[in-house]
Amino acid sequence: MNMKNIFKKENLKPVIVLLAICVVVAALLGAVNLLTEERIEDNEQQKVFESLKEAMDGHITPIKNLPDGTPKSVTGMYEVRENASSDTLKGKIVTLVVKGYAGDISMTVGVKADGTVSKVVITSQSESHGKAGMASYPDKFKGVGADEVGSVELFTGATVSSTAIRGGVADAIAAATGAGSSEPEEEETLPKTDAEIIALSKTLIGADIALTDITPEEGNTYLKRLYKADGKGYIAYLLVISPEYGTPETETLIHFDNSGKIVAVNKLTWKTSDAIYGYEPPTEETVNAFYDKLAGNTSASFAEKFVKAEGEDKEVEHVSNATNTTNRLVASISEAFTFVDELVRLDMPREESEVIELSKALVGEGATLTDITPKSGNTYLKRLYKAGEEGFVAYLVVISPNYGTPETETLIHFDNSGKIVSVNKLTWKTSDAIYGYEPPTEETVKAFYDKLAGNTSKSFSEKFIKAEGEDKEVEHVANATNTTNRLVASIAEAFDFVDGLTQTAEQGGSNGARIVGIIILSLGILCPVGLAVFKKIRGRKEN
Amino acid sequence: MKKQKKLSILLRGLIAENPVLVLVLGTCPTLAQTGSVIAALSMGIAATVVLVCSNVVISALRKIIPDTVRIPCYIVVIAGFVTIVQLLMHAYLPDLYEMMGVYLALIVVNCIILGRAEMFARKNNVIDSALDGLGMGLGFLLALVAMATIREVLGAGSFAGIKIPFLQDYTLPILTMAPGGFLVFGILIAVINKIGPKKGAQKRKEFSCEGCPSAALCGKVSCAENVELTEITKPEIVTNKEEKEGEANGN
Numbered sequence: 001m002n003m004k005n006i007f008k009k010e011n012l013k014p015v016i017v018l019l020a021i022c023v024v025v026a027a028l029l030g031a032v033n034l035l036t037e038e039r040i041e042d043n044e045q046q047k048v049f050e051s052l053k054e055a056m057d058g059h060i061t062p063i064k065n066l067p068d069g070t071p072k073s074v075t076g077m078y079e080v081r082e083n084a085s086s087d088t089l090k091g092k093i094v095t096l097v098v099k100g101y102a103g104d105i106s107m108t109v110g111v112k113a114d115g116t117v118s119k120v121v122i123t124s125q126s127e128s129h130g131k132a133g134m135a136s137y138p139d140k141f142k143g144v145g146a147d148e149v150g151s152v153e154l155f156t157g158a159t160v161s162s163t164a165i166r167g168g169v170a171d172a173i174a175a176a177t178g179a180g181s182s183e184p185e186e187e188e189t190l191p192k193t194d195a196e197i198i199a200l201s202k203t204l205i206g207a208d209i210a211l212t213d214i215t216p217e218e219g220n221t222y223l224k225r226l227y228k229a230d231g232k233g234y235i236a237y238l239l240v241i242s243p244e245y246g247t248p249e250t251e252t253l254i255h256f257d258n259s260g261k262i263v264a265v266n267k268l269t270w271k272t273s274d275a276i277y278g279y280e281p282p283t284e285e286t287v288n289a290f291y292d293k294l295a296g297n298t299s300a301s302f303a304e305k306f307v308k309a310e311g312e313d314k315e316v317e318h319v320s321n322a323t324n325t326t327n328r329l330v331a332s333i334s335e336a337f338t339f340v341d342e343l344v345r346l347d348m349p350r351e352e353s354e355v356i357e358l359s360k361a362l363v364g365e366g367a368t369l370t371d372i373t374p375k376s377g378n379t380y381l382k383r384l385y386k387a388g389e390e391g392f393v394a395y396l397v398v399i400s401p402n403y404g405t406p407e408t409e410t411l412i413h414f415d416n417s418g419k420i421v422s423v424n425k426l427t428w429k430t431s432d433a434i435y436g437y438e439p440p441t442e443e444t445v446k447a448f449y450d451k452l453a454g455n456t457s458k459s460f461s462e463k464f465i466k467a468e469g470e471d472k473e474v475e476h477v478a479n480a481t482n483t484t485n486r487l488v489a490s491i492a493e494a495f496d497f498v499d500g501l502t503q504t505a506e507q508g509g510s511n512g513a514r515i516v517g518i519i520i521l522s523l524g525i526l527c528p529v530g531l532a533v534f535k536k537i538r539g540r541k542e543n
Numbered sequence: 544m545k546k547q548k549k550l551s552i553l554l555r556g557l558i559a560e561n562p563v564l565v566l567v568l569g570t571c572p573t574l575a576q577t578g579s580v581i582a583a584l585s586m587g588i589a590a591t592v593v594l595v596c597s598n599v600v601i602s603a604l605r606k607i608i609p610d611t612v613r614i615p616c617y618i619v620v621i622a623g624f625v626t627i628v629q630l631l632m633h634a635y636l637p638d639l640y641e642m643m644g645v646y647l648a649l650i651v652v653n654c655i656i657l658g659r660a661e662m663f664a665r666k667n668n669v670i671d672s673a674l675d676g677l678g679m680g681l682g683f684l685l686a687l688v689a690m691a692t693i694r695e696v697l698g699a700g701s702f703a704g705i706k707i708p709f710l711q712d713y714t715l716p717i718l719t720m721a722p723g724g725f726l727v728f729g730i731l732i733a734v735i736n737k738i739g740p741k742k743g744a745q746k747r748k749e750f751s752c753e754g755c756p757s758a759a760l761c762g763k764v765s766c767a768e769n770v771e772l773t774e775i776t777k778p779e780i781v782t783n784k785e786e787k788e789g790e791a792n793g794n
Contacts (some may be wrong), residue, residue, distance in 0.1 A: 014609040021619050022619055028627070032627045039634035043634065
């Protein structure tokens, strides 16, 4: 079929007609739906209420949020009053689903205000034993209170079913009277006391460092204790319980620095459970050799060297003859990394108020700053503020991987087009001195910073960023190449986020145009193709 | 003459060309919804409403809808009306809505509606199509109610939910179930064939294209030799001719 034919009237007309009819019908349906949806919802509500009325008659109102501690079998709860205007509660109706013999049993239980049952209605069940009298078993619960439920006799020949129903009634009474069965959280006992753990931590980082307990409430399986070591980073205490023996398999104490890198590891306990499989347990040296490889890793390098994804064919570090134990240990360390990384991401060497003050100094005292700091993807960008007409302010922090302390702190004012207006060098403490280099002079450093203003992300990439392997001259501070690279990386990150913000505003309008364009394009392609196929089939038939 | 013609269009669907008992269309809802008279009434009325509305719309659009997308257009229109009826019933007649269940939505694929759209609505004007729809719908309703009456009275000893005292002990429950449904259906067809007007209620030929929604599409290729123009199809042609004459006279 000729492409030119697509736009001939006879081929286009069917498409347009069908489309028009669909649009009109859809609009009509939308209108009717609008007209009727409220009524339909009311009717559905009524239906539910009608079935509830059997358990307890009266004016029924649903309870929106079930309180904590409501038994798991409860699917809904309703309050019943004499009539719509009465204030006194006549009772409650509880709907539940319990597990019976052959499947689920749905029941509705009416509980009077005094805590006794008004009626039990089985709304659906598949217990097909058809025992005579089983149908009237629910009636035995009429008038029964919380303490009497347990003594209602089970139905002989239908023990499982009647147990389930009895349990359901008990749950209903408990839910209705608010006597929820919430067991208090068990305090977990660790093989070491908090004092012991703190003492051990101090040997890792120094006796005079203050430790603050920041152990997470949830999401931690192995990370039993996490401490913030003032100025020095974090200490993590990890515990892995052997699934074979039920006793501690590994206890590990790890010191992370402020950038999330492992400084030191203390192997408190290593008791491989893999011996249970008949393996010769590894020697002390082998185990220590493994632990020695841990220090110096960031979460990225650790994942590369030690973590193998399921199905991945990769060589990773492990302790031979103790693979399972190693895997669990690695999992516990990964967990520690997850929490520490998040803390590092959020951590700032300066108080929030100070950062805001400094930002205002940069853009103008009268500016209103709105915090638009991204929630993820930012390593150096600790704060990002929108300063209305003035643009944006970015606060960047680079932690020295050598010292674990802030290497550079930079405040940058971007205008609304994403161009650098001015830069405030808050901190510059090159770590490259550690390599024996003569640190650069104040003037050299200042000269570098002066070159930053006026750059867009494009010109910045051109002048300051060299891709790996690229042979290009870029601006840098002599004798502080690594520090410069990290500073440049932090500024590049700021550009990424600011560019994203300045572009979205421009793009906003054109997104709608894009969608329309895509629809027209796909229609334009699909319809002629469909028509061509259709015509071919028709032609064949007529032959 | 015109009035006579209009009346005949209407009455045709009631007995002579009863969609269920003569044309044997829409048998699925017939068997499913004739267990009780109330259900039959709801189904019949809902289908009639949809039939009339869709016939009217399709007839009104018949000059605009190109042949190639004919069927999809009809289906969209029919489905639209069925959905509207669904929503209105759900909102204002919830009990009937519950009773009809899935069969309300299945009206969309009821052969009667698409069949009449194909065979009549797209070749005739709006008024005639409306009358045809009404006639066919009422015929459908009548057949349904007739079947339901038999099945409910003899099968459950009640009529429209009202229990008939002396029949209660002599019911034939099988009539309310599927096999009984087929039985009653077959007997009714036989009765209509016998007592119905000779002109219309002819024995159906095999491979007849009558009532087949895709008859025009397939161009009767596979069954051209087998199709005898029965009395049933003849009125169709006559109608068209008159229509054409009418058009020529500037109607």
